[in-house]
Amino acid sequence: MKKFLSLILIFSILTMIILPGCGMKDSTQNAEQEGSNGNKGPTELTLWTFVGLHGNLYEDAVNRWNKTHPDRPIKLKVTTYPYQEMHDKLAMALQTGVGAPDIADVEIGRFPQYLEGTPQLADLTDLVESDRDKFIQSRLEIYSKEGKLYGMPTHGGAVMAFYNKEILDEAGVDPSKIVTWDDFVEAGKLVKAKTGKPMVAIGRTAFWDFSTMIGQQGSDVFNENDTVILDNDRNVRALQFLHDMIYKYQIAVIPPGGQPDTEEAYGWINEGNVASVIMPFWFMGRFVSYMPDLKGKILVAPVPVWKDGNIYPTVGLGGTGTVVPLQGKHVDLAKEFLYFAKGTPEANIEIWNVLGFDPPRWDVWEQLANDPGDNEYTQYFVNGKDIFKILLSSTEGNVFSLRSNKWVPTANSLLATQVLYEVLETNEATPEQALKKAADELRREIETGE
Amino acid sequence: MKRKSFFASLLYSPKVAPYLFVLPFVVTFLLFFLYPVVSAFIMSFQKIQPGQVEFVGLTNYKRLLNPHFYTAIWNNTRYTFWTLLILIPIPIILAVFLNSEKLIGRNFFRAALFMPILTSVVVAGIVFRLIFADPPISPANVLLATFGLPPKRWLADVNVAMFLLVLLATWRWTGVNIVYFLSGLQNIPKELYEAAEIDGAGPISKFLYITLPLLKPVIIYVLTISIYGGYAMFTETYVFWGTNSPKDAGLTIVTYLYREAFQKGDFGFGAAIGIVLAAIVLIINTIQLKYFGLFKKGEV
Numbered sequence: 095m096k097k098f099l100s101l102i103l104i105f106s107i108l109t110m111i112i113l114p115g116c117g118m119k120d121s122t123q124n125a126e127q128e129g130s131n132g133n134k135g136p137t138e139l140t141l142w143t144f145v146g147l148h149g150n151l152y153e154d155a156v157n158r159w160n161k162t163h164p165d166r167p168i169k170l171k172v173t174t175y176p177y178q179e180m181h182d183k184l185a186m187a188l189q190t191g192v193g194a195p196d197i198a199d200v201e202i203g204r205f206p207q208y209l210e211g212t213p214q215l216a217d218l219t220d221l222v223e224s225d226r227d228k229f230i231q232s233r234l235e236i237y238s239k240e241g242k243l244y245g246m247p248t249h250g251g252a253v254m255a256f257y258n259k260e261i262l263d264e265a266g267v268d269p270s271k272i273v274t275w276d277d278f279v280e281a282g283k284l285v286k287a288k289t290g291k292p293m294v295a296i297g298r299t300a301f302w303d304f305s306t307m308i309g310q311q312g313s314d315v316f317n318e319n320d321t322v323i324l325d326n327d328r329n330v331r332a333l334q335f336l337h338d339m340i341y342k343y344q345i346a347v348i349p350p351g352g353q354p355d356t357e358e359a360y361g362w363i364n365e366g367n368v369a370s371v372i373m374p375f376w377f378m379g380r381f382v383s384y385m386p387d388l389k390g391k392i393l394v395a396p397v398p399v400w401k402d403g404n405i406y407p408t409v410g411l412g413g414t415g416t417v418v419p420l421q422g423k424h425v426d427l428a429k430e431f432l433y434f435a436k437g438t439p440e441a442n443i444e445i446w447n448v449l450g451f452d453p454p455r456w457d458v459w460e461q462l463a464n465d466p467g468d469n470e471y472t473q474y475f476v477n478g479k480d481i482f483k484i485l486l487s488s489t490e491g492n493v494f495s496l497r498s499n500k501w502v503p504t505a506n507s508l509l510a511t512q513v514l515y516e517v518l519e520t521n522e523a524t525p526e527q528a529l530k531k532a533a534d535e536l537r538r539e540i541e542t543g544e
Numbered sequence: 545m546k547r548k549s550f551f552a553s554l555l556y557s558p559k560v561a562p563y564l565f566v567l568p569f570v571v572t573f574l575l576f577f578l579y580p581v582v583s584a585f586i587m588s589f590q591k592i593q594p595g596q597v598e599f600v601g602l603t604n605y606k607r608l609l610n611p612h613f614y615t616a617i618w619n620n621t622r623y624t625f626w627t628l629l630i631l632i633p634i635p636i637i638l639a640v641f642l643n644s645e646k647l648i649g650r651n652f653f654r655a656a657l658f659m660p661i662l663t664s665v666v667v668a669g670i671v672f673r674l675i676f677a678d679p680p681i682s683p684a685n686v687l688l689a690t691f692g693l694p695p696k697r698w699l700a701d702v703n704v705a706m707f708l709l710v711l712l713a714t715w716r717w718t719g720v721n722i723v724y725f726l727s728g729l730q731n732i733p734k735e736l737y738e739a740a741e742i743d744g745a746g747p748i749s750k751f752l753y754i755t756l757p758l759l760k761p762v763i764i765y766v767l768t769i770s771i772y773g774g775y776a777m778f779t780e781t782y783v784f785w786g787t788n789s790p791k792d793a794g795l796t797i798v799t800y801l802y803r804e805a806f807q808k809g810d811f812g813f814g815a816a817i818g819i820v821l822a823a824i825v826l827i828i829n830t831i832q833l834k835y836f837g838l839f840k841k842g843e844v
Contacts, residue, residue: 178786182806188594189811207809211593298700299788350678352700358678503808507788515790519700535611542607 245415624774669783
């Protein structure tokens with residue numbers, strides 16, 4: 095009897111362990127059979143993302159799709175994974191040829207990795223062929239390889255200045271008078287003198303300010319031949335300026351958490367500890383979601399420019415390119431849906447309404463400048479209704495994006511852990527020394543790595 | 545009837561049955577251990593990209609001769625050194641105390657020292673990261689404030705990095721080692737201690753000449769796994785700094801592997817790192833075991 099019972103126990107445990115694995119396989123097979131039968135039922139598309147908020151955009155899009163395409167309904171299954179996990183899973187799936195979703199969001203920092211060798215992603219060039227010039231060109235270039243587009247951009251990522259109007263008023267500073275970086279420093283000195291607060295929070299572990307300042311001068315980490323130019327004069331100038339803001343004029347600090355886009359920094363900024371941040375457009379979502387006490391106090395303004403040598407009004411930073419893996423079962427449908435969700439003018443209006451991002455199609459900026467609608471973003475910012483007027487007038491769609499290639503992650507790592515650390519955090523190296531050291535190391539790595 | 549007895553005789557036969565019992569382990573071993581190891585070894589000589597696999601000989605190994613990798617090895621060596629120094633003597637002493645019946649609240653202390661093991665390293669790491677966070681209200685900075693010191697950006701300080709890692713490791717792993725030593729202690733017959741007392745041995749002599757020598761097998765075991773654990777350390781540093789620690793202060797061999805293989809997609813290079821790590825640990829463990837094998841009476 096005992097033997098019999100223990101056999102039953104072992105058998106049931108084994109079944110419990112093995113069955114769930116079998117079960118899942120069955121359900122996906124069923125869904126595929128349904129889809130391929132055409133009108134029998136909706137086609138199920140799986141989508142991976144690393145920002146829950148992005149999922150909202152796609153869900154909104156699939157509802158609109160089903161209304162306008164009743165003959166080809168789609169059932170969208172969105173899964174949000176943590177940043178690292180999602181990118182690693184996708185990399186594995188593309189490498190092994192198994193397990194990739196139909197559509198996936200890929201962050202710009204990790205994008206080059208997926209373009210290596212033969213990209214296992216669908217060519218999206220035909221999607222944007224008809225109105226290519228309506229998109230911010232640099233946003234298409236960063237997700238392309240050899241002229242073929244592999245990722246649909248999500249936003250322009252245009253860097254703006256976000257001023258805490260309360261602090262500026264206390265110091266008697268008029269933000270509309272801040273046009274150049276020199277004006278910015280003068281304002282900063284006033285703010286420091288009258289309120290004791292720093293003018294700006296500078297990122298060290300993520301360097302939005304540094305990237306903006308080099309991009310405005312038309313400089314970069316790599317030039318168009320993918321040669322390392324990290325230690326050129328314009329970059330040294332930008333880093334020296336950041337260094338001086340912290341140590342010479344003493345109007346800047348590194349925020350808690352190392353850069354403004356961290357939980358520690360949100361709390362610190364929310365408490366009114368700094369007069370401004372220089373961050374990409376999408377940082378507005380962080381204000382709305384994480385810094386409620388600053389509602390009605392934050393002013394959106396164009397980012398200051400260099401008095402001489404300034405080529406671009408601002409830079410587009412961050413970014414998510416959405417890809418369609420080739421191994422999916424419904425590549426054509428996925429491509430069409432992707433364009434519907436992110437490429438059309440209507441879709442771009444939704445990118446603003448749902449996500450609060452500056453759409454990658456700048457032909458809708460004019461429409462939004464005249465009528466930005468009434469959403470939580472227009473309500474939060476002091477000049478919420480004028481945001482697109484400012485964006486349009488200050489840039490006219492001319493937003494520069496730093497080059498994206500497979501060595502960028504290495505360069506970023508060196509910048510965050512060495513260059514910016516030694517120059518901004520511990521002040522133990524001059525910008526020239528630090529940039530040269532990092533540039534030489536990059537050159538060495540590229541030489542041995544190829 | 546005949547079939548049943550044939551099958552039964554097959555299953556129960558002395559020749560076949562042992563292999564059947566070992567089969568699950570062997571299959572698991574081959575599938576999940578031997579195959580990946582051989583595969584990784586082959587991969588380390590290749591350049592692997594989606595859709596393209598190219599044989600590149602020793603290129604990956606040559607690329608390992610760079611400052612980042614040396615820093616990683618040095619970090620692991622220092623980390624292993626500290627964890628050995630702290631996580632072997634202290635748990636032994638604590639285990640001896642916990643073993644004595646005279647200790648008041650013995651069960652409470654046993655539970656308290658053991659509980660950290662039950663936490664996930666990731667969760668523990670996140671909590672430690674919050675304890676040592678930048679804002680002045682973080683527990684570590686509050687502690688500094690009581691001594692009149694200004695708040696410190698802990699995770700940005702290169703010199704504090706090793707301290708934080710060893711602190712987390714100590715909190716987390718002391719309990720495990722105590723359990724090992726406790727079980728070792730309980731295998732020492734009481735008569736030996738009584739005999740020693742009759743001969744006039746004090747507590748320290750008893751410890752040095754009875755406890756330690758008889759604990760030697762356990763100590764060697766803990767030493768071996770600690771050396772492996774020290775060189776393979778990843779999670780603790782990952783929860784503090786991810787893969788980007790200031791000036792590579794928290795860079796370990798496995799962190800370097802993770803960064804190169806998964807974040808940059810260079811799987812061939814990652815495989816090479818893994819093979820080198822295995823070689824390092826193998827060599828050190830072999831030396832260490834040989835060393836202890838030669839000595840009859842061993843002191844740590």
